[in-house]
Amino acid sequence: MIIARNLVVRFGQTLALAGTSIGLAPGEVVAVMGPSGSGKSTLLHVLAGILRPDQGEIHVGHQRIDNLPDAARSRMRLKAFGFVLQFGDLVPELSLRENVELPLRLLKVSRAEAREKARGLLTELEIDDVADRRPGQVSGGQAQRAAVARSLVHQPSVIFADEPTGALDSASGETVLDSFTELARRRATTVLLVTHEARVAAYADRTMYLRDGKLA
Numbered sequence: 001m002i003i004a005r006n007l008v009v010r011f012g013q014t015l016a017l018a019g020t021s022i023g024l025a026p027g028e029v030v031a032v033m034g035p036s037g038s039g040k041s042t043l044l045h046v047l048a049g050i051l052r053p054d055q056g057e058i059h060v061g062h063q064r065i066d067n068l069p070d071a072a073r074s075r076m077r078l079k080a081f082g083f084v085l086q087f088g089d090l091v092p093e094l095s096l097r098e099n100v101e102l103p104l105r106l107l108k109v110s111r112a113e114a115r116e117k118a119r120g121l122l123t124e125l126e127i128d129d130v131a132d133r134r135p136g137q138v139s140g141g142q143a144q145r146a147a148v149a150r151s152l153v154h155q156p157s158v159i160f161a162d163e164p165t166g167a168l169d170s171a172s173g174e175t176v177l178d179s180f181t182e183l184a185r186r187r188a189t190t191v192l193l194v195t196h197e198a199r200v201a202a203y204a205d206r207t208m209y210l211r212d213g214k215l216a
């Protein structure tokens with residue numbers, strides 16, 4: 001699903017990625033672990049087309065993405081990728097339901113169809129009873145489950161998750177990870193899971209270790 005070769009990213013004197021190559025198969029859940037500053041978030045941002053590498057190539061399916069113009073990369077991100085970040089990153093003014101519908105609305109799916117697709121996921125993630133509340137009016141675990149629903153609703157080919165349960169206590173973190181990985185596997189969605197916690201990486205099919213910008 002994703003093949004990246006010899007990725008190099010520099011921030012001034014810092015070599016954040018030092019010639020890293022990685023391949024993710026369709027439907028695979030892969031964890032990337034490593035100490036603080038080892039380049040995990042940089043790798044995620046580069047693979048997701050948020051950050052352009054200084055060197056190297058990234059292919060998603062049959063398309064090379066690292067050399068696409070910004071507008072084309074943004075469109076591809078919206079269509080083909082989903083994201084779950086540490087603090088959910090939900091729009092605070094919208095209800096959980098509207099947050100989950102958002103990727104579909106941005107892709108010009110009708111309101112009725114977006115509502116129907118969101119409804120299914122809100123039910124599966126057991127947050128349908130709080131779906132009309134805003135992120136500030138629900139628990140951290142419920143908000144993270146809404147972020148998971150939002151990442152899946154447009155059936156992306158890859159979901160990028162950066163410390164998705166880092167802000168939760170371990171019990172709510174496990175509930176979120178259980179449903180996230182179960183739903184992603186059922187839909188054969190590839191997941192790249194960045195974490196420094198072994199108990200989070202345990203949900204993946206395979207774990208890769210980054211150290212000083214290189215995969216071990």
Ligand SMILES: Nc1ncnc2c1ncn2[C@@H]1O[C@H](COP(=O)(O)OP(=O)(O)OP(=O)(O)O)[C@@H](O)[C@H]1O
Pocket residue numbers: 011012014015016034035036037038039040041042043196
């Ligand atoms: N925008 C930036 N400007 C300058 N240096 C940066 C920037 N982003 C990352 N770095 C540096 O690049 C290296 C890799 O950072 P990165 O955030 O990818 O690590 P990480 O493994 O995700 O760390 P953590 O687990 O602490 O989030 C670090 O040395 C970091 O200080």
